[in-house]
Amino acid sequence: MSRHEVSRWERQRRVPGVFWLGWLAVVLDVPAEVLTEAAARTRRTGPPAAAGPGRRGLTATRPAGRTGGGRAGGTTRGGGAWEVAKR
Numbered sequence: 001m002s003r004h005e006v007s008r009w010e011r012q013r014r015v016p017g018v019f020w021l022g023w024l025a026v027v028l029d030v031p032a033e034v035l036t037e038a039a040a041r042t043r044r045t046g047p048p049a050a051a052g053p054g055r056r057g058l059t060a061t062r063p064a065g066r067t068g069g070g071r072a073g074g075t076t077r078g079g080g081a082w083e084v085a086k087r
Helices: 004-008 018-028 032-045 079-087
Strands: none
Touching: 004 032
């Protein structure tokens, strides 16, 4: 389990599976049925739409090697922070 995966749960980009729901129920001291029902509801309604300034949809991509607007050169050999974050 990584912080990245937990972040996806918190941002409602993914829903924990049965295995993790069981462990979350233990750690949070909540009945497993409550979490299972909430996960099922979320799966039925789907993920929330991206909104707000600077938010992109899940399919948005950036050209490889770009570091962002306004920088001279604009490319990096090893990939900028954006490229590292995508890996």
